[in-house]
Amino acid sequence: MSETFLRTAEVPPRAPPAAVGGPFAWVRRNLFSSLGNAATTLVVLALLALVLPPLFRFLVLDAVWTGGSGEACRPEAAGRPVGACWAFIHEKLGYLVYGSYPLAERWRPDAVFALMLLGGGWMLWLDAPRRGLGALFFFGVFPVAAYLLLAGAPALGLKPVPTGLWGGMIVTFVVSLVGIVVSLPLGILLALGRRSDLPVIRLACTLFIEFWRGVPLITVLFMANVMLPLFLPGDITIDRLLRPLVGVALFASAYMAEVVRGGLQAVPPGQAQAARALGLTELQILRFVVLPQAIKIVVPGIVNTFIGLFKDTTLVSIVGIADFIRVLESARIDPRWAAPSVPVTAYAFAALFYFAFCFGMARYAAFIERRLAAGEGAR
Amino acid sequence: MGVLTKPCWAEGSRPAWTRRVLGPNRAGSRGGVLAIGTLGEGCCAAITPAWSSGVNPALDRAGGFEGNAGAEKAGESDARADPIPLKDAIPAGSSFGRRAGSRPVRWGIGILAAALLLAPPAQAQGILAQVKARGHLVCGVSQGVAGFSMPDSQGQWRGLDVEFCRAMAAAIFDDPDKVRFIPLASPARFTAVQSGEVDVLARNTTWTLARDTAAMNFGAVNFYDGQGFLVRKDRNIAEVRQLDRATICLQQGTTTELNLADWFRAHGLTQSVVTFANSEQTLSGYESGRCDALSTDKSSLFGERLKTADPEAHVILDELISKEPFAPALRQGDDQWRDIVTWTHYAMLNAEEAGLTRENVEATRKAPASPNVRRILGLEGRYGQDLGLTNDWAFRIIRHVGNYGEVFSRNVGEGSALKVPRGLNALWTQGGLQYGPPIR
Numbered sequence: 036m037s038e039t040f041l042r043t044a045e046v047p048p049r050a051p052p053a054a055v056g057g058p059f060a061w062v063r064r065n066l067f068s069s070l071g072n073a074a075t076t077l078v079v080l081a082l083l084a085l086v087l088p089p090l091f092r093f094l095v096l097d098a099v100w101t102g103g104s105g106e107a108c109r110p111e112a113a114g115r116p117v118g119a120c121w122a123f124i125h126e127k128l129g130y131l132v133y134g135s136y137p138l139a140e141r142w143r144p145d146a147v148f149a150l151m152l153l154g155g156g157w158m159l160w161l162d163a164p165r166r167g168l169g170a171l172f173f174f175g176v177f178p179v180a181a182y183l184l185l186a187g188a189p190a191l192g193l194k195p196v197p198t199g200l201w202g203g204m205i206v207t208f209v210v211s212l213v214g215i216v217v218s219l220p221l222g223i224l225l226a227l228g229r230r231s232d233l234p235v236i237r238l239a240c241t242l243f244i245e246f247w248r249g250v251p252l253i254t255v256l257f258m259a260n261v262m263l264p265l266f267l268p269g270d271i272t273i274d275r276l277l278r279p280l281v282g283v284a285l286f287a288s289a290y291m292a293e294v295v296r297g298g299l300q301a302v303p304p305g306q307a308q309a310a311r312a313l314g315l316t317e318l319q320i321l322r323f324v325v326l327p328q329a330i331k332i333v334v335p336g337i338v339n340t341f342i343g344l345f346k347d348t349t350l351v352s353i354v355g356i357a358d359f360i361r362v363l364e365s366a367r368i369d370p371r372w373a374a375p376s377v378p379v380t381a382y383a384f385a386a387l388f389y390f391a392f393c394f395g396m397a398r399y400a401a402f403i404e405r406r407l408a409a410g411e412g413a414r
Numbered sequence: 415m416g417v418l419t420k421p422c423w424a425e426g427s428r429p430a431w432t433r434r435v436l437g438p439n440r441a442g443s444r445g446g447v448l449a450i451g452t453l454g455e456g457c458c459a460a461i462t463p464a465w466s467s468g469v470n471p472a473l474d475r476a477g478g479f480e481g482n483a484g485a486e487k488a489g490e491s492d493a494r495a496d497p498i499p500l501k502d503a504i505p506a507g508s509s510f511g512r513r514a515g516s517r518p519v520r521w522g523i524g525i526l527a528a529a530l531l532l533a534p535p536a537q538a539q540g541i542l543a544q545v546k547a548r549g550h551l552v553c554g555v556s557q558g559v560a561g562f563s564m565p566d567s568q569g570q571w572r573g574l575d576v577e578f579c580r581a582m583a584a585a586i587f588d589d590p591d592k593v594r595f596i597p598l599a600s601p602a603r604f605t606a607v608q609s610g611e612v613d614v615l616a617r618n619t620t621w622t623l624a625r626d627t628a629a630m631n632f633g634a635v636n637f638y639d640g641q642g643f644l645v646r647k648d649r650n651i652a653e654v655r656q657l658d659r660a661t662i663c664l665q666q667g668t669t670t671e672l673n674l675a676d677w678f679r680a681h682g683l684t685q686s687v688v689t690f691a692n693s694e695q696t697l698s699g700y701e702s703g704r705c706d707a708l709s710t711d712k713s714s715l716f717g718e719r720l721k722t723a724d725p726e727a728h729v730i731l732d733e734l735i736s737k738e739p740f741a742p743a744l745r746q747g748d749d750q751w752r753d754i755v756t757w758t759h760y761a762m763l764n765a766e767e768a769g770l771t772r773e774n775v776e777a778t779r780k781a782p783a784s785p786n787v788r789r790i791l792g793l794e795g796r797y798g799q800d801l802g803l804t805n806d807w808a809f810r811i812i813r814h815v816g817n818y819g820e821v822f823s824r825n826v827g828e829g830s831a832l833k834v835p836r837g838l839n840a841l842w843t844q845g846g847l848q849y850g851p852p853i854r
Contacts, residue, residue: 110723111724126567127567129567129569130565130566130567130568130569133569134565134569135565135569135570135571138568138569199594199595199596200569202565202569257601261601261602261606262605264605264606264609264610264611265608265609267609272611275596354599354602355557355596355597355598355602357557357597361557362565364557364558365557365558365564365565366565366567368558368559368560368564368717369560369566369567370560370561370717370720370830370831371831373717373720373721374721375723377721378721
């Protein structure tokens, strides 16, 4: 007699597998996947908990938003602990944006900002119609229009405004935009020149690049604004803003040239050889084969140079140019606004300003890189 | 020497090519060469201050540029860039500071300088003529020192030094707005004067002998400052002597530290010093109780006190331990311009002494009371014309800008947030040092 074993009760169901979707799983996969990761996550969270609440309290909760003088930002006047004194920034905003630009003419820098947004947006928005025209506008029409608007043109009925009155964000944008608009084309030319077969061109470009890379920017600025007038006859004066502008542009070009050269060297020589075999002219090879690939490779380097340039513009304040940082420094010593939290507020505002622009540039570059990489299916 | 063409280092470093090109000393062309040699030296002497007083010390003593922001305060910016003699700035034994020995080298320099001098001479006409031809005055100011030169919320320049330049423009053009302000960083200010980039430098600059001999002249002192102390009121300290064995907060890289050490040693006292990188940190160090006193130029102490959490809890000692006379600077070698710079300030002093103000000067001019007032207002004599201006020059200054007392009160005194007492800057009739020679 054989015995048969029959289960009389159901096997209890096993626990379901760990979630593979949903926020819980994401947290587990990304933040707590191993002991080390879990520890790192906890430490970072603890640091954030330590830093963020006081920062938020200082910048927002305890901040003073309105007031006519520094008195409003004193704890005894406010009757509570006082954080950032945004009333100060509000009062000084006009000065921070325009510097000493005459009040009646401030629509002109506004118009320049609008044109800048239009040109920049046109060129940077990849699906915009007629982007070639946009580039022409940004690199050709915009600089001329901006110059006429800012400096003035009596022929057009625009009162001349000497550059000594420009200040604040106007100067910061002018210096960085001139640097960007000049350095990219000039840098590409220099990079090509340095790889040229013609020894004179190669030597000239190499000398130029090595000279500008070999001196610190601060030296260039000092030479331009402190020493240069001593070497010129007294009746020749070069505009005080133009001198550092030229210095910054040439300086940035040298760095840009080396970035672009890195890209050119990364393009396999077979590409140019193949193009040549197809019968393309040298110019066509550059334009359709080599440069597009080279530039694509160095997008991070180019953006890096731009961000560095944007931040380096603060150096012009040392030679007496009233850039954004400089006017902020002047504004915060106003005795009418003397309050304990005013200097910190001023620097917090500067940090936000520079962060917003640099982070914006970095994010845009990341977007471009993703888009370029998509073509190769290498995400 | 108007045109500064040849830096000294070219002479000291003796480039090899000079010797090769010029060869040994040849007789025969002595007269001409001697003249050129003199020119070369003149250029060299003229440019020396650019290195010794303008650029180097500021770099050396500030330990870089980051201190510049804080350095814009009256005190240390000024104290810091004191010129040091060229020979001190250069390591002993280097050929840099010594006059080059061999004559061919010097001739080479002279010839080079002469070639560069062929450019049309810049200061053939006086500064006044240049200013008039240009249509505006160019005035060098600070990049922002509260009460002295600082843009307001609309970007208009305000301050004691700014009003001085406006007074000059009023005297020259009858329009105080015909002046352009060039903000100058501390190291750049003297070269800007020497190169003619600015007509006058009104930048809370201490008048010292070394600066006066460095291709610059100074006008009348428009503010007497000195190093002072900020202490807590509840400490009941009335004079600096009571700070014996005290700890004192200072900003790094300025001469305030040297002044302090000198003064305490001379008085047989001891002190300990805590230095900070910038004025913000210095103040918070003082406020947090690390020091018994904070020391910097007295004119900036009033601004610092305003920044404390409770300004009422601190007092500024009356006593000063150093002399910091602020005077406008101008290029050397133009006596007429120097007279105008000097007398612009004296006119404002005379006006205060005679009771002429911005409000009453028009009425007073119609019915002047005394011969002295008649002379000041240009109704008698031709004093203005002799200055190179019009006879109503002082009237213009008073009408557009006001007398010294008004300007002082508006910018740094009772009428301003700083509330600096007149002290040394009171008229001589009220126990101060401001003394305007008579206009007659």
